[in-house]
Amino acid sequence: MRIEGIVIIPSMCRGCRSCQLACSYVRHGVFNPAKSVIVMDREVETDHTVPVILPLSCDLCGGNPACLRACPYGAIVANTEHTSYKILVQT
Numbered sequence: 001m002r003i004e005g006i007v008i009i010p011s012m013c014r015g016c017r018s019c020q021l022a023c024s025y026v027r028h029g030v031f032n033p034a035k036s037v038i039v040m041d042r043e044v045e046t047d048h049t050v051p052v053i054l055p056l057s058c059d060l061c062g063g064n065p066a067c068l069r070a071c072p073y074g075a076i077v078a079n080t081e082h083t084s085y086k087i088l089v090q091t
């Protein structure tokens with residue numbers, strides 16, 4: 001099934017950076033967070049790590065997001081409801 005949007009769930013994120021590595025690998029063939037279109041941030045209010053996806057650079061991997069598949073904690077999931085949004089952050 002082609003995924004048309006993803007949702008980031010900051011409360012689930014453990015900051016492992018697997019999503020960054022997967023993104024850099026599918027885009028550039030290297031495991032280098034600096035070549036990912038994901039940057040890591042931290043929510044001050046909740047002290048949760050948050051992967052921030054640069055929307056203009058992300059193509060959702062053509063409908064099969066590598067970051068979603070790489071996340072071992074379920075912090076990046078398919079958006080099954082609001083498909084008009086490419087990337088949402090759950091608040």
Ligand code: SF4
Pocket residue numbers: 022023024026037038053057058059060061064065066067068
């Ligand atoms: S969906 Fe976007 S952020 Fe995720 S791996 Fe693919 S290009 Fe990177």
Ligand code: SF4
Pocket residue numbers: 012013014015016017018019020049051070071072073074075076
């Ligand atoms: S979103 Fe998932 S893969 Fe990315 S840093 Fe958080 S827990 Fe790790």
